[in-house]
């Protein structure tokens with residue numbers, strides 16, 4: 468089992484300086500200087516193993532997705548049919564957004580308790596040090612804030628985001644049922660996916676991540692180690708490396724740098740899918756490093772159940788051999804738990820190791836096996 472240690476606080480407490488423009492900083496400021504990363508920290512060391520690449524047309528797509536979800540907690544997916552032209556338009560709109568001045572971007576700043584707009588990712592508030600990244604969250608229509616950024620020219624941005632969200636949603640539906648089929652789960656086994664299993668009414672979010680070039684990439688962090696909370700994440704990682712996934716194999720664990728696989732998306736199991744599958748699929752820890760010369764962007768699409776649907780381990784996956792690991796929880800409740808306890812959230816809903824006092828240890832990913 469792997470535990471993480473360091474500078475984590477069990478409640479988000481840190482408000483970061485929002486005036487610093489990372490795109491123009493010449494030297495790493497103390498606010499962004501993290502304690503040394505582990506050996507593989509910022510992508511210097513790449514473990515030879517690679518995450519499975521699965522084509523949707525593979526005759527054994529179900530078996531391969533199942534195996535990857537149980538071992539890695541994710542995979543690259545190819546043969547998905549998402550138009551390359553749309554991905555190009557997405558990239559160019561993301562660059563357009565993050566190339567604005569800090570002052571302009573703050574016109575689209577997320578307001579407290581909102582899921583929409585520009586700002587740091589929510590988990591940044593758990594850490595004293597700041598992340599070398601900027602984010603923008605699109606849950607509802609971006610028209611309101613996009614029109615403040617580009618009063619005469621916001622339509623293309625909004626159209627691209629809407630079109631891309633539609634493609635991602637359809638892809639998630641396809642992938643989720645293939646993954647679950649590997650465990651013998653069909654559309655009849657739960658009802659929150661809707662009568663046709665098309666996840667209508669599900670909760671979705673598009674997250675735009677931006678990692679500016681960094682003057683001292685070995686001592687900065689783009690995104691701290693975390694698992695994603697929802698059911699599934701389909702991530703566009705772009706062609707610049709930055710994503711690392713923790714590969715856990717028995718008592719061994721190491722960070723694997725996810726190299727670019729042209730035309731692929733990275734699929735990650737989310738915490739709620741780990742709960743739904745009674746721990747058969749694992750939500751992997753992952754993080755993002757930064758580099759000295761290039762900016763990097765990534766665009767995860769998150770899909771969760773309808774906000775008030777009760778997610779509970781599927782009865783087909785609970786037996787005397789595999790007792791129920793988690794209590795039932797709604798997505799709304801789980802997000803609240805994650806916002807309070809971060810990586811202890813799964814332990815909070817666990818029936819195996821009930822947590823009276825969630826640990827106050829967890830960090831950006833230095834590993835201690837034990």
Ligand SMILES: C=C1C[C@]23C[C@@]1(O)CC[C@H]2[C@@]12CCC[C@@](C)(C(=O)O1)[C@H]2[C@@H]3C(=O)O
Pocket residue numbers: 582588589590591604672674693694695696697769805
């Ligand atoms: C849907 C969501 C998942 C997320 C919180 C959010 O509301 C939008 C941002 C997502 C993200 C991206 C970076 C890591 C993460 C833990 C975070 O702080 O913000 C995830 C959240 C999550 O999965 O809980």
Ligand SMILES: O=C(O)CCC(=O)C(=O)O
Pocket residue numbers: 674676690695702704709710753754755764765767
């Ligand atoms: O930038 C990346 O590749 C990872 C992004 C990520 O993990 C997230 O936004 O949840």
Ligand SMILES: [Fe+2]
Pocket residue numbers: 693694695753767
């Ligand atoms: Fe993530």
